[in-house]
Structure formats: structure tokens, C-alpha cells
Amino acid sequence: xxxxxxxxxxxxxxxxxxxxxxxxxxxxxxxxxxxxxxxxxxxxxxxxxxxxxxxxxxxxxxxxxxxxxxxxxxxxxxxxxxxxxxxxxxxxxxxxxxxxxxxxxxxxxxxxxxxxxxxxxxxxxxxxxxxxxxxxxxxxxxxxxxxxxxxxxxxxxxxxxxxxxxxxxxxxxxxxxxxxxxxxxxxxxxxxxxxxxxxxxxxxxxxxxxxxxxxxxxxxxxxxxxxxxxxxxxxxxxxxxxxxxxxxxxxxxxxxxxxxxxxxxxxxxxxxxxxxxxxxxxxxxxxxxxxxxxxxxxxxxxxxxxxxxxxxxxxxxxxxxxxxxxxxxxxxxxxxxxxxxxxxxxxxxxxxxxxxxxxxxxxxxxxxxxxxxxxxxxxxxxxxxxx
Amino acid sequence: xxxxxxxxxxxxxxxxxxxxxxxxxxxxxxxxxxxxxxxxxxxxxxxxxxxxxxxxxxxxxxxxxxxxxxxxxxxxxxxxxxxxxxxxxxxxxxxxxxxxxxxxxxxxxxxxxxxxxxxxxxxxxxxxxxxxxxxxxxxxxxxxxxxxxxxxxxxxxxxxxxxxxxxxxxxxxxxxxxxxxxxxxxxxxxxxxxxxxxxxxxxxxxxxxxxxxxxxxxxxxxxxxxxxxxxxxxxxxxxxxxxxxxxxxxxxxxxxxxxxxxxxxxxxxxxxxxxxxxxxxxxxxxxxxxxxxxxxxxxxxxxxxxxxxxxxxxxxx
Numbered sequence: 001x002x003x004x005x006x007x008x009x010x011x012x013x014x015x016x017x018x019x020x021x022x023x024x025x026x027x028x029x030x031x032x033x034x035x036x037x038x039x040x041x042x043x044x045x046x047x048x049x050x051x052x053x054x055x056x057x058x059x060x061x062x063x064x065x066x067x068x069x070x071x072x073x074x075x076x077x078x079x080x081x082x083x084x085x086x087x088x089x090x091x092x093x094x095x096x097x098x099x100x101x102x103x104x105x106x107x108x109x110x111x112x113x114x115x116x117x118x119x120x121x122x123x124x125x126x127x128x129x130x131x132x133x134x135x136x137x138x139x140x141x142x143x144x145x146x147x148x149x150x151x152x153x154x155x156x157x158x159x160x161x162x163x164x165x166x167x168x169x170x171x172x173x174x175x176x177x178x179x180x181x182x183x184x185x186x187x188x189x190x191x192x193x194x195x196x197x198x199x200x201x202x203x204x205x206x207x208x209x210x211x212x213x214x215x216x217x218x219x220x221x222x223x224x225x226x227x228x229x230x231x232x233x234x235x236x237x238x239x240x241x242x243x244x245x246x247x248x249x250x251x252x253x254x255x256x257x258x259x260x261x262x263x264x265x266x267x268x269x270x271x272x273x274x275x276x277x278x279x280x281x282x283x284x285x286x287x288x289x290x291x292x293x294x295x296x297x298x299x300x301x302x303x304x305x306x307x308x309x310x311x312x313x314x315x316x317x318x319x320x321x322x323x324x325x326x327x328x329x330x331x332x333x334x335x336x337x338x339x340x341x342x343x344x345x346x347x348x349x350x351x352x353x354x355x356x357x358x359x360x361x362x363x364x365x366x367x368x369x370x371x372x373x374x375x376x377x378x379x380x381x382x383x384x385x386x387x
Numbered sequence: 388x389x390x391x392x393x394x395x396x397x398x399x400x401x402x403x404x405x406x407x408x409x410x411x412x413x414x415x416x417x418x419x420x421x422x423x424x425x426x427x428x429x430x431x432x433x434x435x436x437x438x439x440x441x442x443x444x445x446x447x448x449x450x451x452x453x454x455x456x457x458x459x460x461x462x463x464x465x466x467x468x469x470x471x472x473x474x475x476x477x478x479x480x481x482x483x484x485x486x487x488x489x490x491x492x493x494x495x496x497x498x499x500x501x502x503x504x505x506x507x508x509x510x511x512x513x514x515x516x517x518x519x520x521x522x523x524x525x526x527x528x529x530x531x532x533x534x535x536x537x538x539x540x541x542x543x544x545x546x547x548x549x550x551x552x553x554x555x556x557x558x559x560x561x562x563x564x565x566x567x568x569x570x571x572x573x574x575x576x577x578x579x580x581x582x583x584x585x586x587x588x589x590x591x592x593x594x595x596x597x598x599x600x601x602x603x604x605x606x607x608x609x610x611x612x613x614x615x616x617x618x619x620x621x622x623x624x625x626x627x628x629x630x631x632x633x634x635x636x637x638x639x640x641x642x643x644x645x646x647x648x649x650x651x652x653x654x655x656x657x658x659x660x661x662x663x664x665x666x667x668x669x670x671x672x673x674x675x676x677x678x679x680x681x682x683x684x685x686x687x688x689x690x691x692x693x694x695x696x697x698x699x700x701x702x703x704x
Contacts, residue, residue, distance in 0.1 A: 020406015020530060021582070053580055118547070214547075256438060257407065285647070293644040300638060300645065307637050311630055312621070319621045326613045327622075327649045333683040334648050340684075360651075363658055364580055 003381040004248075007276045007354050008035045011246045013143055013239065014152045014276065017164060018250035019260040023281040026365060027250050027358065027378065028154040029054060033086055033368070034375030040083030041149030046139065048091050048156045057367050058088055065092040067142075070368070078368035087148070091156070094121070096134045104228035110221055119218045131156045132167035133233075140236040165240065165271055172233035175226045246276030249352070253283050253341035265351050277354040279378065280345060285359055288338040293331065301328030357382040394603050394703060395421050397571045398516045399563065401526045401599070403534040404575030405585040409607045413575045413679070414527035415442035416695035420703070422459035423696070426522035429460045429515060433508060433537075439463070439527050444689045460521070466504050469511040502547070505540035506557070513560045516569065531574075531589045538564065538572070538597040564599050571602025576666060578606055578659035583666045590670075601674050605699075606663055608681045610656040613649060622649065677702045 008014060008031070016028040025047050032045035044067060047054075055062050059074025067089040075082055098115065105111030114120055132155075139153050155164055239245060247268055251261035261278065268275050287293065300307060301324070308320035348355055356378045365371055394400070395417070402414035411432070418430035429452055432439035440448050440463075445455040450469070452462035515524050528534050541557040541564065548554045564570050572593060576586040590601055614622055624630060626646055635642045667676060679698045684691055 021408060021577075052584070252407075256441075285644075287644045288648060290644060292640040293642075296635075296638045296640045296642050297645055300634075300642065307634065310637055311633055312624070316621055316624075319617055320625065323614060323618050323621050323625065326618070327625075327645050330613055330652050331645045331648045334652065336683055360655070363654065 002354055003379050004031065004277055004279075004354050004356050005034065005038050005379050007246060008150060009039055011276065012148075012150060012244040013139065013242075013246070014150065015139075015155060015164075015240075015245065015247050016153060016250055016279075017155050017247060017264060019257045022250050022252050022257050023358075024250045025154045026054060026371075026374065027248075027279055027281055028152050029058065029088070030371050030374035031248070031378055032088075032150070032152040033082075033371050034378055035150055035152070036084040036086040037080060037082045037372065037375065038379070039150070042085045042087065042147065043150045043152065044087040044089060044142065044148045045152045045154070046089050046091060046135075046142065047154040048135070053364060053366060054371075055088075057365055057371050058086075059368065060088060063088045063090045065090060065095045067147075074368045078372055080368065080372055084149070089142075091135055091138055093131050093134050096138050100134075100137065100229075100232075101225070104225035104232070106224045110224050114218075114221050117218050117221065119214060132164045133171050133236075136164070136168055136236045136240065137232065140232075140239045143239060144235075165267065165273070168233045168237040168240070172230050172237070175223070175230050175233075241272055243274065246274045246353075248277040248279055249275065250279045250281055252281050253344040255340075255344070258344045258347065262347065275352045277356055278348045278352040280348065280355070280357045280382075282360040283341055283345075283357055284334055284338040286338070286342070288331070288335050289342060294335055297328040297331035297335070299328075300324040304328075355382050356380065392568055394571070394573075395424060395426065395523060397523070397567075397569060397602060399512060399524045399526070399570040400573055400602065401528040401534060401538065401570070402573045402575060403528040403531055403589065404607075405577075405582045406530045408575050408577045408582050410530070410575040411436075411438040411442055411527045412692065412695055413573065413605050413607060413699075414525050415439055415692045416699055417573070418459055418461075418523075418525045419443075419456065419692055420696040420700055421523045421525065422456055423700075424704075425458070427458055427460075428523045428525065429462065429521040430525045430527065431461070431512060432463045432527045433529050434527070435463050435465070437463075441688065442692045464508050464511065466507045469507040473507065473510065502536070502540035502543045505537040506544055506560075509537055509540060509564070510556065510560055513563045516563055517559065531585045534572070534589070535592045535596050538593070538599045542597070561598070564597070567600035567602075571600050573603045573605060574601065575605045575607055577608055578662040578666075580662060583662045586666065587669050603677060604666065604670060604674055605677045605679060606666065607679045609663070609678045610652060610659060610681050612656065613653055619653075622646075622653075626650070 014028075014031065016024050016031070018024050028047065029045050032043050035041075036043040047063075052062075059071045059077075060068055067087050070086040070088060101114050102111060105114060135153065135156055139151060142148065143151055249261050249264055249268075251257045265275055265278070304321040304324040308317045308324055311317070312320045345357075357380075358374060358377045361370075361374070363370075365374065400414075400417065402410050402417065404410035404413075414430060414432075418428050421428040430439065431452075432448060437447065439461060440446060443455045443459075443461060445453070445461060448461050448463040450462060450465045452460040455461045512524055512526055515521055529537055541560045545554055545557050545561075574586050574589060576582045586604065593599060593601060625634065631642060631646060670676065677699060679695055679702075682691060682694055684694075
């Protein structure tokens, strides 16, 4: 089975998806580092909300919306000689929305009125899953600039993994929808059709006419960007199904993230997206599944006094007996978790071109060296049927 | 305004946390614990992922609440259903039946007016509290990034909307939300870097953007301490190749994996203790912290929920 490196060699975009807390951001950064080290070229990791420690690990004090190269000193300190370059950028939703408005507003006056509208910030932050859309939009912008050989994208935590895939389509639909026509109708004409009058009567009683008017004006302004937005949303949508794009689904081997990963893979397949990799993160070593080890764990617990006395003398023997009991119990605890993980691991067999697995590291990643070791783990393809 | 009572004596608890920290488990366990204490309790899942139903093994939940354990009711939030209920209670519009599917109105209102969706969620929960339908309402809330949007929505709506029914309806909600005797937020964290950082950021935002009281911080999945100081020294001696080999011979099979597992658990705990320390230092005694141990089963069925409830009970009562 081909590894992640092989997969990325033929792709320009890798989208990292998965439920919250599974380590998407870190694995995306490690993958980008691995690709820049082994494949060369110019690699960008576009991340949503990097931990300060991760930014530090990449030798960056912080990264904003602006693409920033990981400094050579950070590579030198870690003893890595990359063939290519590694860049990082963060997704700033508000700044990206502003850019989008600037690009698509028909004239400076409309642009300024939109940006100054009190509803703009609220609405740009909320409606039609705007974070998801902005993430995909920014990806398209960066990819089409041709500045990078590979863009690795970390995605925002979504309530539903599907939101991410459907966001561009929803954005396009929004501009052509009856909803937007209804929203802008009062400012276009005071004459309401007989059919829509009850609609406004209810809305009016709930929201008040002043607020209704504000909303209406805002969406009328927004509608001036219709053509640009629709075209853009369609282009973003095309990028996601492009054969140069692949998806990596990141998950731990716990029940809830696995169920979500499973569902997401199904949806990716249904939408004709390329499911390049399943990355199983923070797993326990499979050595814990050896039956002989489980037997040994029971023996050290049951015969702790006798074993301790045979190994050490005096008061140390009493301490050692307690230590052995703890060692045995701890192993049985972790083994139980490892068994559940093995069941989940089997479910991912054959579900993606590549399976990768990262063992649960007891220490946090604090430098590029740590990120690089993670990247090396990711290079190794795994056999899901083992254990 | 009242003085903050013990956690389960409040009336409305919003449980939140970064994705993946187990906030549904904590919310489910708090509900179970309250019901065991004889309180008529409602637990509401806001994110509609279905995890709450897994915690109680009760089958899919709907907007209409259902008794899942004695004295314990569970529901899943649906903002459209909440709007429907709200309109039928407040507007008394016979007209409603004539204006076609409510969904289109709802889409309109929710997409257009920022915070409306959130207000409908919070409003429904506050309403259950106001009507005294339950002694306690526990909310399996939105994740850290979204919960402030919910709790700040009533005040936000008041600022944006100068007249109208929605504005009139926000004051009583604020009265409930801003009263620490009634409402509290339970922040759930894992002893890891990002969950701790996000929890601290959330607490700051709650203070700045809402009047809701921070009731409790729960640290989930705390690893037990395997060894004390002297035991650790003895463990290090057991790790010496000679002793490891002897032990293997005495046991009759290699003990390397056992010692590796103990080493792993010890260093994982060490790195987690560091994060707990950071959280504790930053909170500086402002709210009590509860610790829920790692349960080593990684299931989230009723049995596991009960065990978490037991752990919370031991800390709380």
C-alpha cells in the first residue's frame, strides 16, 4: 500500500477533515513539513486556529492571514535539511470576508456601505456556514495563484462534516434563492404581492419594521455582488472535486470520532471526492494486544510479593510489590483501550488510498524536530488488519 | 441577584468545552446525578449530533422531551420547532396555518437576523426554567466557539432590534441568564494544551460578552497517579535491563510491554499535570475545579455515564 508521501506527490491540495479534538491541525502541519522535506517544492499549511505551541514549534511567533515562511533557523535547530520550502498561514475569517467584499463590490461606494453596515459583521460571521465557505474560498484563492506546489488545509471544526463540502454550493444557492428575493423585496418595492404579505406581517411582528428595513437594505447591497459571488462559489466547488485535490480524514480510534469519520468518508465518496488518506491519530501501540503480555500482567499482579522479593531486598521489595500491582493493573487498563482501538482500526481497511497511524505521544510537540518525527510516522503506511 | 448556590441547586446549567473533550458525557452525567438526587431534570442536546442519546442508550431524541431514566428527561433542540412553539404560545396567530410551511419563515428570520437561531434555543431553555417545569435544566451546549454566541444572543438582539416582539421577549431571558442563583456555565476541559487554552479564552469571553456566571470547571479524563516518589525509584530499577530480564524469566514471558505501558502512562500523566496546573493557576481559585478520572473504557453508553456521574458525585457531594 502506498504511503502519504506517494499520495501527496501527485496532488496540489490536501484537505484535512475530522471531528474536533482529534489533532487535525498538528497532523496537517506535520504532513506539510514531511512533504516539504521529502518531496521538495513550495508547501503551504493553511491552518484555522493553531496552538501557540505549534506556531512556536514552526519558529513563528504567530501567523496571521499573511503567508509566512518557516525560518531556516528553525530547520537548522531541528537538524532538518528540507528539499523544499515550508510556509504557514492562518485563516482569519473576518479579514477574508472583507477581501471578498472588496473584490466583488461593483463600486467603492457600495463596498464601503457594506463594510460599514452594522449587520455585516454579524451576518458575515453567521449565515450559510460562512467559516466553512471562507476556508474553501481562501484555499481556492491561494491555489489558483499558483504560488505553491502543495497546499495542506486544516479545516474549521464543523457541526457536521458535510457543511464543509456543501458550503460553496449553498453560497451560490443563497444568491439565487427565493429567500434573498424576499429579503430584498421591501427595499425594492413597497408593493407586496398578496402571497408574500402574510410573511411580512409575521416577520414584522417578530422583528419590528425598522430592523426588517435594515436587513433588507443590507441584503440589497449584498446582492450587487451576485455575479462575482456565484462564479466564485462554483469555482471553489470545482476545486474540491478536482483530481488534483485529495482529502485526508483524521480521527482518533475512539467511538465518536470514528463514527464521524466513517460518515464523512461515505459522503466524500458519494460526492465523488478523492479520499486519499485516513489518519488514525493518538493510538496505543499494538504490542499491547499480545496475549502473552496480558498473561504477564495478571501474573505480576497476582504474584507481586513473591516476584518483588526475588528481585529486590528489604523495604524495596515491599515497594516493588506495590509497583508490580500497579504495572499489571495499568497494562490491563490500556490493553482494554487498545482492543477497542483494534476493532475501530479494522473498519478503515480499504476505505482510503492510504492509511496512516500516529502513536499517542506522551509529550507535547514543542519544536520542529517533534513535528518532523510526527511527519515521519505519517509516512509509514499501516496494515489495518494487524492485531 | 442571588449568591451562587451549589452546582446542582442552580436551575440552568450550560455545559460547554472544546470539541472532543467529552462535554456531552459530562452533561449527561450531571443530569443523571441530579435525577438521582431527586430533582426533576431535563437534559437538552443543542448540537444534534446524537451523542446524548448514546450516553443514555435511549434511542434518537426529538424536540419533545422523553423520560429516559426515572425523573430524567432528554430532548434534542430544533430551532424550527422552538419557533413554532414560541409563536403558538405568544403570537396566537390563527394566520399561521394559512401562510404555508413555517420553514420558509424560519429560514428568513434565522438567516436575516443574527442571533435569532440562538435566541430560539436559549429562549426555549429559559422558558422551561421560568415555567418551573423542571428543577434543573442541563444543556449539552455548543462547543467553545459557539456558546458565547448563544449566551450573548438575547443582549445582542436587544441592541439590534429597537421594537418588536423579539425585543420584548429578551428581558426576562436576561434576568434568568444573568442571575448566578439560576444560571451557570460548566466549562469542560481535557488536561491538554488546546482544550486548556480554549477554556481560558472562553472564560474571558464569557466575562466580557455576557453576564452569565461561570459555575464550574470540569477536568475530564485525568490519569491516576501510578507511582509515588519512592515507587518511581523502584520502577526505574525494574527498568534496568538485568531486572527486566530477571522479572521476565520469573513470570515466564517478556514483561517489556508492561513496563513500556507503565512508562507511557507515567509520562502522559506528567505532561497532563502541567496543563492542569496552568488551568488552576489562571483560574486562581475563582471557581472550584472538578476532576473526572480517565475511565479506560472509551465507550459512551449508560454504564459509562453512570461511572462519570459517580465520579462527579464523589467530588460534588
